[in-house]
Amino acid sequence: MKAVKKINNNVAVCLDNNENELIAFGKGIGFPTMPYKIVDLSTISMTFYKMDESFYNLLKEIPEEIFEISAIIVKRAQMTLDCNLNPNILPGLADHINFAIKRMKKYKEMKMLFSYDIEKLYPEETSLGRYAVKLVQKKLFVKLPESEITNIAMHFVNAEEENINENTVLDVEQLIEEITGIIEMKFKIKIDRKGFNYNRFVIHLRYYLKRIEENKQFVDDNGELFKAMQEKNPKVYECAELISIIIDEKLNSKITEDEVLYLMIHIGRILKNNTIN
Template identity: 30%
Template sequence: MRIFKILNNNAVVVIDGPQEKIVMGKGIAFQKRKNDIIQKQNIEKIFLLHDNSSEKFQQLLATLPEEHIELAEKVISYAEGYLNSPLNDHIHIALTDHLSFALERLEQGFPIQNKLTNEIKLLYKKEYEIGLWAKEEIKKEIGVEIPLDEVAHIALHIHTAKLGGLSMSESLERATILREFIERVEMKLNLTIEESSINYQRLMTHLRFALNRIDQGSEFEPMDVDMMELIKIKYERAFETSKEIAKYLQEEYSVDLPETEIAYISLHLQRLIQK
């Protein structure tokens, strides 16, 4: 392969037959010029991005700090190994751009906030664990301590890059639904839910599986008729709260929870009331 354009010390554009490719490797462009040969043993990654993606990626590689690019690639490689699955090629653009901007903000003293961190942590557990690994790697490599809110941002990028996964907007909507559910429970029941509590964890897990069933078109768990009536009478406040929030989710997000599911959620709310 011959170099067509040098992007940085570790990335070049090559023309391979009729195709333009981005080739990366540690020091692959060191003391190289256009038309020089790239040895195959020095190549670590090859990208063949379509549409305007190739141009966008080239711009990132040519303008962003090389240490930020290397960190993003390390996180992506670790994520693919940890998930045992390749990620969509666009993660190389999305995560690299995001991570570099986040690191620049932190180095300049600007805070990073993410009001959906707890929901992302529960919804996308493996991806959040990858974000925690990235947090340690970034601290080790460049001495920057990223907050847990940034860990959640990284997790969301990884999740949306999974092949066949939800889009970024769908993933954010899923986390927003959970956040709004909790906020409305706190408001209507006049209580504060401790996010570290077992009751919070149980409720969030139940809601997560409920949303998955809706996405997949799966059947909800049935409930005995007598049990249903008992919940409506004995836990009236919890049931009415659950029903009212379910109505809101249906109107705002087209999330249609059947009455049996509303009753099961009421049991979780009753635990919060009793506590």
Template identity: 30%
Template structure:
């Protein structure tokens, strides 16, 4: 990789084989180097290909203002999310994480901390992303000699959720509200207290989140075969209370989202409701 322009000791501009500009970041990647020389590619943390002038300016401003340490930390978090949890994240998440972590460390060193008003919801409904957030603050605390709190784990998780939802972060609030309301129907209809830390409840929440995404995507239409009808009849006979509760959920969804649950939807809803209530 050949240097076209040196931004600082840790960042350069180069071009790929299609003559597209790339901004490359890595610790001491340009130290002692000059334009037209090559760099040690093993030192690279991140390669950006700005899609617009605005993106380019944002990245260059960050390179000038934020220590390279935070780019490295953000890379480790993104790598953790993608490798351990198979979460696909965009460059915008990397940028947002880098900026957020840098700001968080500055705040905590100044004696300031922020309260995350969605911490309970993130922890309860997005446990995978929250665990990554917890891992991330342990990394930051060790590398930067600070003590970030669980609130910050929630904020980092929210950035990861944002990356998963793309430009649809508003859906986070809608999905949380949907899960809350369906859970309330189950607890009220069956007069039970659900163990929200249980594996079965986590599976139920995951099912609801996937169902929400499917329900909002009107381009997909499923064809229900006889097998689903037969299985629903069997489940209905064995899990009467759970089935009746699923019918309440169906009515709620029909009224509020103008979506009619199919027999297959009812089958899965009934199975999940039975799992989270049978052990209570």
């Protein structure tokens, strides 16, 4: 195996003997000058194939310890869930845990709810969410709220590739392009379609539409955070509200306040990091 690009000190982009690209974990594998051959494969603890390149920069953004904890959680999911997981579950989960920790520190009194309905529908995924919350507390000394058990469980539900309704892919792609056009028109920008912030926004949209189809929208009572973001970024809120109206009209749904909040977060990230004007 050859290491070709450093992600951080313990993670690197590698090529296996068949020239297939993968993300490899191993203590210190990011230290040597790239590229180099990894002779002792016992130093590799975990590997992940087919991760979207647009997420590589995101992996550099996330604190190394959160990234490594997320990898442990994903590895456990691979061993316990009887299905294929989307390879982008790793950066998506790490990004979520990182944001959850920041959000909890800033809004300590915010009330959020654990979903017993999700626990009944997805007991294995909920068990993974509970394991993740305990692992974060053990490794980082941060006690996440119980609602994060549900949120993390839903990350794994959404990452189970067999659950995605392939019959709706074309319509979803058209809707995503329409939504992207709304953001570009509203803020007079040209979005970088290859950027990792845009790609995680697209992933969020795909699985939000899936949650609508299955009647499983997020309802976490994030009212305090919603109002804070609404006041701080009124134009982002207006854009998210317009997108929600379009989605509701097309799918005969009613978007929740929490889902609007997540749209606002993703739109804000796109605007902050977009490199095409």
